Amino acid sequence: MNNRFKRVLALVSLGGMTFAMGLTGWACHPFAQNQPYVNFVDDIGQYAVQVGVDEAMATLNNQTLDAWMNDPLTTLYQNIWSGWIQYQYPQDPTYNKLLVN
Numbered sequence: 476m477n478n479r480f481k482r483v484l485a486l487v488s489l490g491g492m493t494f495a496m497g498l499t500g501w502a503c504h505p506f507a508q509n510q511p512y513v514n515f516v517d518d519i520g521q522y523a524v525q526v527g528v529d530e531a532m533a534t535l536n537n538q539t540l541d542a543w544m545n546d547p548l549t550t551l552y553q554n555i556w557s558g559w560i561q562y563q564y565p566q567d568p569t570y571n572k573l574l575v576n
Contacts, residue, residue: 482526513564520556525549 528549532541 510566513560517557517560520560521553524552524556528552 528545532545532548535541
């Protein structure tokens with residue numbers, strides 16, 4: 476296997492593990508007690524979405540479709556991920572602290 480394929484597999488497995496644990500209700504709630512951790516989880520998801528959409532579009536071998544659909548799909552899935560993270564770990568806008576410990 477080449478390095479690029481290994482990297483994609485690692486990102487997909489990490490993203491899938493995070494997503495699956497979040498669906499079961501366990502998630503990472505006991506550990507998400509500060510904003511840097513929440514930002515870390517959000518950034519990992521953002522990167523995984525970017526790599527995943529890039530790889531999916533690359534397999535189509537259609538440059539026109541890639542040029543039209545890559546950015547909108549990446550933005551859509553990144554916004555969905557960020558919305559889910561913000562829903563799981565809401566912030567108090569006044570004091571900028573997590574409402575869920």
